[in-house]
Amino acid sequence: MKQRELEAVLEKYQTPAYVFDLDALARRAEQISACLKQTGIHLCYAMKANPFLAGEMVPLVERFEVCSPGEFRICEREKLPMERLVVSGVYKEREDIRRIVTACQGQGIFTIESERQRRLLSECAREAGVALKALVRLSSGNQFGVDWALAKEMFFRQKDCPELSLIGIQYYSGTQKKKLSVMEKELQELDGFCRQIQEESGIHIEEIEYGPGFFVPYFQSDPEEDICGMLKEFAGFVERMEFSGRITLEMGRFLTAGCGSFLTSIVDRKENAGQIYGIVDGGIHHLNYFGQTMAMKLPYVRHIPVGKRENSREEKWNICGSLCTTADVIVKQFPLAGAKVGDVLVFEGVGAYSMTEGISLFLSRDLPKILFSSREKGIQLARDTQPTDVWNSK
Numbered sequence: 423m424k425q426r427e428l429e430a431v432l433e434k435y436q437t438p439a440y441v442f443d444l445d446a447l448a449r450r451a452e453q454i455s456a457c458l459k460q461t462g463i464h465l466c467y468a469m470k471a472n473p474f475l476a477g478e479m480v481p482l483v484e485r486f487e488v489c490s491p492g493e494f495r496i497c498e499r500e501k502l503p504m505e506r507l508v509v510s511g512v513y514k515e516r517e518d519i520r521r522i523v524t525a526c527q528g529q530g531i532f533t534i535e536s537e538r539q540r541r542l543l544s545e546c547a548r549e550a551g552v553a554l555k556a557l558v559r560l561s562s563g564n565q566f567g568v569d570w571a572l573a574k575e576m577f578f579r580q581k582d583c584p585e586l587s588l589i590g591i592q593y594y595s596g597t598q599k600k601k602l603s604v605m606e607k608e609l610q611e612l613d614g615f616c617r618q619i620q621e622e623s624g625i626h627i628e629e630i631e632y633g634p635g636f637f638v639p640y641f642q643s644d645p646e647e648d649i650c651g652m653l654k655e656f657a658g659f660v661e662r663m664e665f666s667g668r669i670t671l672e673m674g675r676f677l678t679a680g681c682g683s684f685l686t687s688i689v690d691r692k693e694n695a696g697q698i699y700g701i702v703d704g705g706i707h708h709l710n711y712f713g714q715t716m717a718m719k720l721p722y723v724r725h726i727p728v729g730k731r732e733n734s735r736e737e738k739w740n741i742c743g744s745l746c747t748t749a750d751v752i753v754k755q756f757p758l759a760g761a762k763v764g765d766v767l768v769f770e771g772v773g774a775y776s777m778t779e780g781i782s783l784f785l786s787r788d789l790p791k792i793l794f795s796s797r798e799k800g801i802q803l804a805r806d807t808q809p810t811d812v813w814n815s816k
């Protein structure tokens with residue numbers, strides 16, 4: 423976001439606050455779509471990355487990956503088209519499936535992550551008198567999805583569950599993947615899986631929903647992004663597959679990280695044993711930089727001086743949050759020029775996971791407000807500050 427837009431936010435709202443730049447979000451999604459245009463690859467938004475943006479994504483992606491009853495309720499409130507949901511998740515309860523099947527009237531797609539889920543989905547479909555489309559999630563060697571041998575069997579035994587139409591497979595093996603060669607290998611393996619099913623049973627797998635876990639640079643030491651170059655190389659892997667059905671890329675971080683800023687004020691400054699410590703009204707419960715260890719890497723931070731400056735001497739600050747733990751160090755040795763108490767620090771690249779992955783209930787501190795910014799609507803309050811003490815007492 424531009425400096426003057428951030429200043430406009432600060433005139434009206436106090437820190438700590440997240441601001442999601444909806445124009446930047448749209449530009450990003452459109453850029454990704456444009457780079458993939460010739461390839462026929464489709465996009466699915468994994469809404470866990472930032473549930474606040476689910477509604478904004480409706481014109482920008484085709485599908486939404488929904489992983490819990492809570493995420494589904496958000497989709498309902500945002501009036502997301504049910505036929506565009508992929509209801510996923512390692513834990514699916516009978517009551518939740520029933521509710522979703524009823525609400526969706528059999529539309530949308532469900533993932534199957536175990537034999538038990540397959541039975542449950544088929545029972546719920548039969549009960550509701552609908553046919554459900556399903557993707558079998560292949561495990562990447564952890565608790566998610568099913569073993570590839572079992573997945574194969576599920577395709578072979580499709581007739582046992584006529585109310586479930588197994589249209590394809592889902593695969594996700596992790597986030598922040600730096601190496602494209604890892605994705606190339608994974609796609610080759612998925613291609614091989616589909617070929618085997620075809621050869622052994624004549625069953626044609628219609629689609630692959632693949633979470634590439636594309637890398638987002640968070641730190642000043644990370645390589646710069648070349649979105650189109652990277653996507654072009656990725657598209658080359660897809661072109662070389664024998665698989666000719668639909669490919670959907672399920673992504674979260676890569677779509678939303680860049681649109682978010684976290685605004686936090688310096689509330690205290692001290693020097694202990696020769697080290698400058700700046701205490702801010704945010705903390706590690708608000709900022710989650712994947713790959714940050716011991717606050718050693720430098721994220722992208724902007725300094726907004728508030729009030730007059732006597733000097734602009736650069737000093738190295740250790741920026742610490744407001745939690746009672748020595749772990750609440752956001753960044754060490756960060757160079758700031760003439761910084762003082764009252765100034766605002768803007769942490770960038772926090773549009774994915776930061777607002778939901780933190781230890782928000784520790785110390786009963788309030789949840790920060792969430793703001794949307796766009797040229798069309800200006801600054802909007804999407805969620806006001808919320809107290810958490812109510813959750814931490816009788």
Ligand SMILES: Cc1ncc(COP(=O)(O)O)c(C=O)c1O
Nearest residue numbers: 468594597633635672673674675
């Ligand atoms: C199944 C699935 N798909 C997609 C994603 C999104 O991953 P990313 O944010 O790296 O794009 C996740 C993240 O946990 C996931 O579990």
